[in-house]
Amino acid sequence: MRNNRQDLVCVASRGRCRRTILPRRIARLDPFWRGALCLLLFSCLAFGQARPEKATDFSHFRPRQEMPDESFAGREACASCHVEKSRSQSHTAMGHALSIAAESAVLRSHPRMTFRAGAYSYEIVSDGRKNSYCVTDGKETISAPILYAFGNAHVAQTYVYARNGRLYEGRVSYYTAIDGLDWTIGDALNPAPSLEEAAGRDISGDEARNCFSCHGTAAVVNTKLQLDRLIPGVTCETCHGPGGSHAALMLFAPGKSMYIFNPKTLDTESLSQEFCGACHRGVDTVAMMPDLGSISNVRFQPYRLFNSRGHDPKDTRFACTACHDPHEDLKQGDTAYDAKCTTCHAPRGAEQATGQKNIAIAGQRPVLPSTGKSCPVASERCVSCHMPKVELPGAHFKFTDHRIRIARQGEAYPY
Ligand code: HEC
Ligand code: HEC
Ligand code: HEC
Ligand code: HEC
Ligand code: HEC
Ligand code: HEC
Ligand code: HEC
Numbered sequence: 001m002r003n004n005r006q007d008l009v010c011v012a013s014r015g016r017c018r019r020t021i022l023p024r025r026i027a028r029l030d031p032f033w034r035g036a037l038c039l040l041l042f043s044c045l046a047f048g049q050a051r052p053e054k055a056t057d058f059s060h061f062r063p064r065q066e067m068p069d070e071s072f073a074g075r076e077a078c079a080s081c082h083v084e085k086s087r088s089q090s091h092t093a094m095g096h097a098l099s100i101a102a103e104s105a106v107l108r109s110h111p112r113m114t115f116r117a118g119a120y121s122y123e124i125v126s127d128g129r130k131n132s133y134c135v136t137d138g139k140e141t142i143s144a145p146i147l148y149a150f151g152n153a154h155v156a157q158t159y160v161y162a163r164n165g166r167l168y169e170g171r172v173s174y175y176t177a178i179d180g181l182d183w184t185i186g187d188a189l190n191p192a193p194s195l196e197e198a199a200g201r202d203i204s205g206d207e208a209r210n211c212f213s214c215h216g217t218a219a220v221v222n223t224k225l226q227l228d229r230l231i232p233g234v235t236c237e238t239c240h241g242p243g244g245s246h247a248a249l250m251l252f253a254p255g256k257s258m259y260i261f262n263p264k265t266l267d268t269e270s271l272s273q274e275f276c277g278a279c280h281r282g283v284d285t286v287a288m289m290p291d292l293g294s295i296s297n298v299r300f301q302p303y304r305l306f307n308s309r310g311h312d313p314k315d316t317r318f319a320c321t322a323c324h325d326p327h328e329d330l331k332q333g334d335t336a337y338d339a340k341c342t343t344c345h346a347p348r349g350a351e352q353a354t355g356q357k358n359i360a361i362a363g364q365r366p367v368l369p370s371t372g373k374s375c376p377v378a379s380e381r382c383v384s385c386h387m388p389k390v391e392l393p394g395a396h397f398k399f400t401d402h403r404i405r406i407a408r409q410g411e412a413y414p415y
Pocket of ligand 7: 384
């Protein structure tokens, strides 16, 4: 590895950052990125020589965790080599989990939104240049510029504004199902004790840090929020760790160490509970919540999945990534998931056929045997009955309960 690095230094110091010596995918790079990556290479080599064991740190990486000595390259840098993944990921809801106000499609297409509750009137006004959040009690008015829009509005979008140097979460949010404003979930204050309280909830400190680390990339430095560093949205480096060293090293000589985290190396339970669970909330996090998060825990898929009777959270066919590719849009429609269930639960009457498939064919890996019973009721659209949609009060949305089960009519929601 050390030899490898010295070779890289020679190449770099002779300034031979030319097309001819670079692999084809790098030759495609925009000159700006080639320049930027060359610079990164120098800095990471300087670091690398001081701390030769650094590469191993990546094996312990988890989302939302800082890696103090690593630099971020930004999503465009990854896109220059990982073309397909970048194209599809940039359209996902996760990729748009956070945006600066000027880039919110909701704000752009809704120049004026209003909401009224008791003595207070709310108004969100966007004129293309400015986005303001205003609340009045008829006598006084609070008006502040919206800085960030949280959420891709699959369900909702919540606005964060700044006032007197502090950050606030707007008391009202946009909901797609009603195409308008309503109370932000968990934030209704009826009646609000003051205009200030009616407008928004102060989230300065720990809470803002949490919001931005789940919805964005790179904003937390030495445990402090540094919004000037923020890359909005869940991007490549949110999940794979800061990629400055990787991007620079891959340019010249892909070596033994990738300097990047590949979640494929995780066992199923760590992937679901610790990796996706870092934001979607795993079983350990929910166990600490009062009342196990009550019915809101329907949004905490890793926790729900973990408690599905008969479904082993260690089985790879049951990982978050078995059903969802984080680089692609969420697949919608009940039939889209049937094959995931029927690998283990052969449809009724099809046992014979599956049995035959399980016979190993010479030279091929045998198909894993089914391990579950067959459904006595239906042979398709499994998730429509066994992963029921649950309405969360105030969310104007039915979330998919990831606790796979026989949901009987009239039965209480199992926490
Ligand atoms: C100069 C080209 C280049 C750039 C820029 C680049 N990569 Fe890579 N990356 C590669 C190559 C080459 C590999 C190894 C072959 C492969 O898996 O495609 C790789 C592999 C990976 C892997 C798999 C690692 C493993 O252990 O299997 C991940 C994850 C990854 N890159 C993420 C990123 C991210 C995130 C960025 C942006 C910060 C990025 N890459 C930027 C070239 C690049
Ligand atoms: C850094 C935090 C973070 C991590 C890690 C993370 N997610 Fe997400 N995910 C989010 C946020 C935030 C949203 C909400 C996006 C929105 O609609 O605004 C989301 C949304 C989703 C959605 C819904 C997409 C839609 O169209 O509504 C799926 C599916 C999903 N994540 C799957 C995963 C899987 C699988 C993993 C693990 C491989 C994962 N996520 C890891 C933060 C994260
Ligand atoms: C622990 C990580 C975490 C924190 C902290 C967090 N979120 Fe989220 N948020 C998520 C995930 C994951 C989702 C998507 C899961 C779901 O569907 O509920 C989400 C969904 C949302 C949505 C709905 C997006 C959609 O799909 O339409 C909004 C709005 C939102 N969050 C705003 C906020 C705001 C504002 C804060 C801070 C006050 C915050 N979140 C803090 C992880 C987090
Ligand atoms: C929400 C988390 C998340 C985001 C965001 C994300 N990835 Fe990944 N990535 C994963 C997971 C999980 C895997 C492992 C998938 C598996 O087990 O097959 C992975 C695997 C990879 C691999 C290795 C594929 C292999 O076969 O080993 C590459 C390369 C990669 N991602 C690049 C990217 C790039 C580039 C981006 C940004 C455009 C990105 N990822 C964004 C979670 C994420
Ligand atoms: C057996 C398949 C399966 C597995 C495993 C799975 N999901 Fe889902 N997930 C679904 C289905 C089905 C939907 C609903 C799709 C639709 O909207 O039609 C969904 C929807 C979601 C959504 C969107 C919000 C909602 O309630 O509709 C998020 C976020 C999500 N899954 C995250 C995860 C995470 C995180 C994991 C890992 C703990 C996971 N899922 C594991 C099948 C699965
Ligand atoms: C990795 C294999 C596996 C996968 C994938 C799987 N199951 Fe199961 N499932 C089992 C096993 C094992 C049991 C327990 C024995 C039994 O009842 O068949 C079970 C039990 C069940 C039960 C009965 C639960 C109860 O409370 O008695 C239902 C319903 C069910 N599964 C539906 C599904 C659906 C729907 C899917 C797809 C979203 C699915 N399963 C995916 C293996 C699996
Ligand atoms: C229309 C709703 C519906 C659909 C669709 C459906 N099921 Fe079921 N399923 C049920 C009901 C209801 C039961 C409980 C039957 C009973 O115990 O009377 C059940 C029972 C089961 C059981 C437990 C069987 C046992 O003997 O304990 C499994 C496993 C199962 N379903 C899997 C599936 C799979 C896999 C699919 C898709 C191929 C599917 N179901 C589609 C309603 C449905």
